[in-house]
Amino acid sequence: MALLEVRDLTVVFQRRGEQPFTAVDGVSFDVEPGQTVGLVGESGCGKSVTSLAIMGLLPKRGATVTGSVKFEDTDLLRLSGNQMRDRRGRDLGMVFQDPLSSLNPVITIGVQVAEVLERHQGMSRKKALTEAAGLLDKVGIPDPNRRISEYPHQLSGGMRQRALIAMALACKPRLLIADEPTTALDVTIQAQILSLLKGLVQDTGTALIMITHDLGVVAGLCDEVNVLYGGRVVERAERHELFAEPRHPYTHGLLASIPRLDAPRGERLMPITGSVSDNIPWDSACAFAPRCPNALDVCREVTPEQEWRGSRLLRCHNPVQPAAAETEEASV
Amino acid sequence: MALGATKKDRIDALAKSSVDDSGVSLAASAWRRLRRNPVFLVGLGITLLFVLVAAISPLIAPHDPSARDLIDQVVKARNEIPPAQPGHPLGGDLQGRDFFSRLLVGSQQTLMVGVLATLFGLTGGLVLGTLAGAIGGWVDSLVMRIVDVMLSIPSLLLAFSIGALFAHPNQFTVIIAVATVQIPIFARLLRGSMLAQRGSDHVLAARSLGVKPGQIVFRHMVPNSLGPVIVQSTLVLATSIIDAAALSFLGLGNPNDAIPEWGQMLGTSQEVLDSHPALSFWPAACIIIVALGFTLMGESLRDALDPKNRR
Amino acid sequence: MTSATEQAADPSTVDESLVSVHDLKVHFPIKRGVILDRTVGYVYAVDGVDLSIRRGETYGLVGESGCGKTTFGRALLRLVEPTSGRAVFDGTDLSTLRGESLRLMRRRMQMVFQDPMSSLDPRQSVESILVEGMRAHGLDEGTESTGKRLRELLSAVGLASTSLRKYPHEFSGGQRQRIGIARALAVKPDLIVADEPVSALDVSVQAQVVNLLEDLQQEFGLTYLVIAHDLAVVRHISDRIGVMYLGGMVEEADSDDLYAEPLHPYTRALLSAIPVPDPEIEDRRERILLAGDLPSPANPPTGCRFHTRCPWRQAERCDTERPVLREILPGHKAACHYAEEIREGRILPHEVRAEVIATDLSSDIEISTPASVTEIV
Amino acid sequence: MLRYTVRRLLQMVVVLLVLSLLVFAWLRALPGGPVSALLGERATPESRHDLIVQLGLDQPIFVQYLKFLGRALTGNFGTSNGVQPGTTAMDLFLTRFPATIELSVFAIIIAVVFGIPLGYMAAKRRGGWFDNATVIGSLVGIAVPVFFLAFLLKYIFAVKLGVLPSDSRQSVTDATRVTGFFVLDGIITQEWDAAWDAFRHLILPAIALGTIPFAVVFRITRAAVLDVLDEDYVRTAESKGLTAQLIRRRHVLRNAMLPVVTTIGLQTGALLAGAVLTENVFAFPGVGQALALGFERRDYPVLQLLIMMAAMVYVVVNLLVDLSYALIDPRIRTR
C-alpha cells in the first residue's frame, strides 16, 4: 500500500479583485515507502504549491485546496490545524530551496534542530541539543558540537542545507519532501547534498518527494518521475523509461533543449518555442498546445485526459512516437 | 528592513527600494496596485480636494481675509469675538476678520508652505545627493559628512533651531527651517539610490555601451532613483505642514498674520482654546485632514513601491 | 558554431588573438577604521589570470560562484579597474586608455548580462535602449538609416519590429535577453562578453538564447567570452574553456579535450559532479565528491588554492607553492603540480575531511552598520 | 563590537565639535543675545557698549569660540539668561534632564505597551477591518500636531474633568530628592504619596508625547510582523510542526523585534522634539520646556548646550540601540 496517495489535488488561489488562479489542477500520484518520486517542470508549473499543499502550509486565506492527500489512510487535508502540526516534523519532513532564508537568523542551529525533537519527542533542551549535535554529524557537518551554538550566517551554504536536512530528518519522518534543495548551491556542493540525501533515504527507508527543475538530478535520484506542466501531471514514468523514451512533447522538448555534457559537441539544441507564459488554461484545451510542435486541432479544443500507456501515464492527444523522435528532430 | 538603527539606515533602506526591478516595471505595477488601494484613493481624494480649495479659495471666499470688518464686535476685555452671523458663517477671529474666509484662503499658504518646503528640501537634497552619488570620492565624503552632522540632530528639533536662528521670522523662514531638515534626508536618500543604481546592471550596461558619464547620471541613475524620493516627498508635504504649525506654536513662525495660514492660525488661537474652541478646532481639523491625506498617499505609495509587495 | 571554429582555427589569420590578458589581478580592498579608513585586507577576486581569445572563437569561462568570473569579465572590459596586469584588445593595451579614448573603444567590446530585467533600464523603451549605444558612438546617421538598422537588429535577435515602442517589462525573460543581446549588437562590436547569459532563464528558453548566440556569431563573425557556472552550457557553445577556481585559472583546453580528459583535480571533480539527464550514465558514474566549500577569496589558502579540498593533494608543494598554468598536453593547460602523475594514475585520490571554513559574512548578508567613515552618522 | 562602539563614540565627538562650532558661530551672528537679555528695556547705547567689552563679545569670533571651548571642557557652558536666568546652563540641564528622561520613558512605555501588541494583531488580521482601522488610526495619530493633542488632553482631563494635574512634575512640595526622577525618588524614599503624585503628573504629557512613537511603533511592528510572516524560516518552523505559540514567540516576534528596536531608537529624536512641545504645554520643567523658552527668549548659552546635548543623546541612544540590536541579532554580534 502506498505511503502517500495524492488524489486530484487542486489548489486555487483567489486574491481580492483578481481572477481565481488554479496553480495545481488535479494532480494525483502515489509514493511508496522508501520510494523516491520526482516532480519536475519549469518554473511556475506548481511544484512548490503541490508540496506545500501536502504539508498543509499554504496560507489559510486565499488558497483553496481540494482533493485528498492520504497519508497512511489519514486524509491530511481533513486534519485540523493542530493535528497537522503533530504530523509535520514527525511524519512529514520538508527541506526548502534557499537554505539561508529558511533558517531563523537569530536562533542557533542547535536550537533549531533541537526544537523539533523537543516538540515531537518531548526531549529536554539539553538532551535535544546532544541529539542535535549527533544529527549534524550524521549529515556531515564537521565539528558539530561547536556548530550547534552557531548561527545560520556563520555556516556556508552547503552546511546550511545540511542543517535543514538534519532538521527535517530529526524525527525520522516516513516522508521527506525536498523542494529544489540544491538549486541555490554550486555543482560541487550540489553533488554532496544529493549524495547525502540519497544515502539518508536508503539508510532510513524514508520516502522522498524530490522537486526540481533539473532533469539531471531526477535522472540520478528518483525511482519514478512526474512531469508537471501548468499545474497538471503530463507524464509519469519510471525514470529509465522516461529518459529513454520521453513521450509527451513537453518532456521530449525539455530533454532536447538542455545541452548535455556527454553529448557530442556541435549538435544544435532543440528549444521548445515560446515560454511558460504562453500557456492557456486547461479547461478546454491542452495547456501546452501553443508551444507544442505536435499539436493537432483537437489539442486546442479538447482537454486531454490522463491515461495509461503501458506503465506510463500520459496526458496527450498526440504523444511523440518512440521511433519518430529521431525523424522529427531532423525535420526541424 | 535594514539592520542598524540610525536614521541614515532607515533612509538607506528606503533608498534600496529603488533597485530590484525584477519583474514588472516599477511604476506600472505600483500604479496597478495603487488604483485599487482604498487607502491611497482616500489620500488622493483629500489631496485633490485640498488643492482645489486652495486654487479657487480667493474666488469663493466671501470676504477679504485680512480686513478687520468685525473689529467693532471684538472686546478683548470681555473675551468677546464676533459670533457667527449672516455673511460670516464662522464668525470672526480675535481681530475681527472673517474666520471662514481666513480658513478658506489659509489653504493657499498652507499648501505653499508644504509645497515650497518640500521643493526646497528636494532641490537641496537633489543637488547634494546627485553630487555625492554621481561624483563620489571626496565630494561624496564631504557632502555626506555635512549631511551626517545634520542627521545627528533630531529633525524637528533641528527645524526649531533653524527657525530660532532667523532674526526676522516670517513665512519664508518657516519654510526654510522646515525644508532644511529635509535636505540631508533627501540627499542621503538620493545618494543611496544612486549608489545602488551605480552598481546596477543597467547602468553598467550603459557604461559598457560607452554612453557618456553625464548621460548615465541624468538619463539612468537619477530617474531610476526617484521612486523613493517621490514617496519621501509626499510624506514631507505632510510633515512640513505639521512642523510649520509646531514652529508657529513655539513662536518661531510667521508672526504677521495678515495673510492666513492654518498652522499659524492654530498656533495663535491656542491661548483661547477653552473660550473659543472653534478658532483652534477648524484650523487643527484642516491640518490633520490634509496631513492625513498626504500621509495616506505617501504610505500607500511606499507600500506600492516596496519590491516585497510586488507580485 | 562549427564554421566559427574552423575560421578561428585557420592558421592563415595574421594576428589570431583578439584579446589577450596578462596576469590580470583585481583585489578589492576591505576597509575598516576607527576614524579614518584603513585597508585591512583584500578580496582576491581575480588573482593573476592569463588568457587569450582568438578572433571568432567562443571562449567559455566556468567556475563556482564567487570564484571571480564576473570580476574578470568586467576587468577585461575595464568596467572594474584592474589592480594590475593588462588586457590587450586587438593590439591596443586597454590599460593605457583613459576617458574618451576608452569610451570610444567600448564600441568594440560589449557585454550581455545575466539578469535580463535588471540590465535593462525599466524606464527606457526598446528603441531608446537600442539607439542609446548607437548615438554614443555616432552610429545613428539619420532617422531612416537608424530605423532600418533597428529593424535589422530586431529581426536578427528574433523580435517583432513592433517591439520598439514597448518597455522591458512587457517582455518575457527570454525576449528581454534578446533585447540585451540586440543592445550589444547595435554598436557592431567585435567582442561580446556574456556573463551568465542564460542562467536566469527557464531551461526551455535557455536553449533559444544559446542557439541565438550561436547564430549571431556566424552571422556577424563575433568573438565571445561566455561566462557561466553551468559547465554543460559552456561546453555546448565554447571552442575553448577555461576553468577558474578562487581567482585563478586552473585549467584551459579545447572544450572536447576538457571533457574527454580533465587534467586538474578540480575540473575532474566538477565534471563528475554535474548531473546528466540520463539514468544509465548516472547509475554508472563514479562521483568525485569534494569536501567542504569554496574558501573565502579574502583569505585564500596558501600554495595551490585547491589544496584544501583536493583528493589528490600531496604532502609537498601543494600547500606551499602556487602551481602555474602550464601546458600538459598540446593546447591543454593545467595548474597542478602533479597533473601528469594524476593523469597517469600514479597518484590516487584519498578522502578529505571538510575543513571548517570561516565563511565570508559580508558576501551573503547585508549589514548596513557603517563599514567605513563614508558611512558614519 | 568594542571597536565599533569606540568608533561610533569618536565619530560622535567629531560631530559634536563641528556642531558646537556651527551653533556657536550661528548664534553669535544673530542680533540680540546676551546683551539685550541682560540689559533689557533699560539698555542705553553706552551700557550696551560697556557690556559688550566686558563680556568679550567684541573679540573675533574664533577667539570667542576657543574660549568657549575651553570653558566648555570644564563643563561651563555659560549662564542662562532667559529660561532660568542666573542658573548655569549645565546646572539647568542637569536638573531638567531627568524630568525629560522620566517623561520620555513613560511615553515610550506607552508606545511599546500598546504599539507592539496592536501591531502584531493588525498584521495577523492583515487586510481585515481591524487592520484597516488601526492603520488609519495610527496615521491620524501621526497627523495630529503634538501640541494640539497635548492641549486637548489637558483641557479635557485636567481643566474640565479635573482628574489629573495640568502642570509641573509634582505638587507635593516636601518630597525628598534622590535621583531627580520623581517617581523613582518616591519609591526609594517610600514617600508613596510623592511617587503617586509625580506619576499622576506624568500621565497626560506622556500620552501626548507617546502618541507619535506609538503610531510609529505600531506601524513598524505591523510591517515587521508581516515581513516575518512571509519569511521562509517561519514556513520552516511550520514544517517542523512547532506549536503556534512557539512560532509566534521564538520565530516571529523575535525577528520582528529587530526593526522595532531600531524604531524605538529613532523615536528618541521624535521624543526630544515632542518634549519641546509637550513640556511647554504642561509647564513640565524638563529640557524640552527649556528649549522652547530658550528659543523664545533667545537664551543662547542654554540653546547651545541643549542642542549639543540633544545631538549627543540622540547619537548615544542610537548607539545603544545598535548595541542592543547586536544582542538580539547574532549576525551583527558575531562580526
Next chain:
Amino acid sequence: QSQRSADTSNGSGKVGGTLTFGAAGAPKLFDPFYATDGETFRVARQMFQGLVGFKPGTAQAQPDLAEKWDSSPDGKTWTFALKTGVKFHDGTDFNADAVCANFNRWYGQKGAAQSDAVSQYWVDNFGGFSDGAKPSLYKSCTAKDAKTAVIELTAVTSKFPDVLGLPSFVMQSPTAMKKYDADNVTAQGDSFTYPSYALEHPTGTGPFKFGKYDKANNTVELVKNDDYAGDKVKLDKLVFKIIPNETARKQALQAGDIDGYDFPNAADWDQLKKAGFNVAIRPAFNILYLGINQKNVPQLRDLKVRQAIAYGINREQLVKSQLPEGAKVADEFIPDTVTGYTPDVQKYNYDPEKAKSLLKEAGATDLTLNFWWPSEVTRPYMPSPKDIFGALSADLAKIGIKTNAVTKPWNGGYIDGIDQAQADLFLFGWTGDFNTPDNFLAQFFGAPDNRLTTGASPWGQSLADSIKAADAEPNKDKRTQLYQDINKKVMGEYLPAVPVSHSPPALVLKSDIKGLVPSPLTDERFGSVSKG
C-alpha cells in the same frame, strides 16, 4: 490636590497653609540688588524690606524700616529714623550700622559687579561707585546712633527717597552677606556668576524666609518668618511655581493646582471672574506709546506728520477692542497718578480726515514706514503686540501711510534694532518704578540720543535739559509746575511719539485668598495674606 502641608492648618481657616502662586518666570537670583527683573523682585519683596515702602495699592512712598525721615533744606542730607526691634532672618539686629553697611556695599561694588547689567538700578539711579570713575549721587552714610542713619547726597533729585522703595535697595543682613561672600560677582563668558549668598542664602527682615529653590520642579519655596516685626504672618509656606506659559497658568488655576497667578490674559478676565476667581486689577502705572524715530525718514521730523499719525490712529477703539478692562487712552507720557500730570495738554482724538489733510500739508502723502513690533512678548503695558500692531497699521493704512511690518523677538533683535534706530515706527512702553515723573520722562527723553532720536529735532536737546532741571528742583510745587509745562510742550509742540494707552495688569486669585492688595508697582506682599 495633595498639599500635604495644608493638613497642618489648625482649623481656624485664617492662619497656616501653603499658598502656591503661579509665576511667569524663574527668579534670576535672590539678592535683589543685582536684579532688575520682576520675578526676582516678587520673591524678594516677601523676604526683604527697605527703608522706604509703598502704600499698599498705590505708588505712594511710605515708611517701612525707617519710621520717618527728614531732609536738609538743600535736599542733600537725609536723616532716617529706624524702626527698633527688627531682626534679620539670621538673628542679627537691624540698626543704623546695618543701613550704612548696605549703602556702602552698594556704593562699594567692584569689578564685574559695577556693570550696568549687574547693578543696574544703582547705576541708573545713583550713578558711579566708590572708585570714583563716574560721579555718584551717593556721598556717605553715617550711623548717628543705633536708630538713626544719615545719608548724604551729592546733588538734589526728585526721586529720593522714593527710590529707596525699589526692591533693589532693601536691607540685607551684613553678617550673612559677609559670610556668603555676597559681592563676589564675576563675568564669565557671556554671563555673570553670582555668589552663594545670592543663590542660596538671602537674608532679610521680611515676613518670609528663604526655603528652597527646587529647580527640578521649578518651584521657589518660602517659609514663614516667626520673628517678623510686623503683623503676624498667616501663611506657613509660600510657594512660587514657575509656569512660563500664560495659558498653562490659567489652566493650572482652573485645575486647582495653584492658588493664583500673575498676568492673566486680558481676554480671560471675564471668564475667570465668572468662574468665581478674584481678578485683582492693578492700577495702571504704565504707558504704551507708538515710537516714532526721526532718524531715517526726514518727513518724520515734521511735527505735522507726527500729528497726522496721532490723529490717524483710533486709540479709543484699540483700547476698547484689544486692551483689558480698565485700560485708558493715554493723553500724555505719564499716568494720571503721577505728579506733573495735567489734563491740560493737546489731545489727539481720532480724526482721519484731519490726519490726511495734515499729511497733505506736510507734503508727505506717500509715506512708507518700517513699523516694528515685538513677537513673543507680552508686557504689562502691551498685552498682545501683534493685535495692537494689526489695529494701528490698519488705521495708518486708512490715512495713506503704508507700513512694512517688521517683527523680531524682544531679546532677539527687537530692542537692539529699536536702539539702533532701525525702526521708523515701533511699539514700546514703560512701567513705572516709583511715583516720580522723572522715572517716566527721563527714561524717554532724558538724553537727546534716545530711542526716538529726538536729537534730530532742534528741540531734542532743550527737552532733555528741561527734564534735568525739573528733577533738580528741590521745591515740590515748582517742580510740579515744571513737569506740567514739559508735558504740555511734549504733547503740543514736540510730539516725539504718540502715547497710546495705560493698561492695567492684573493678578488672579482663588476666592478664598484674602488680604492681597494689588499694587501698581506689582509690589504685592503676601505677609498679610491668608488662605481659606
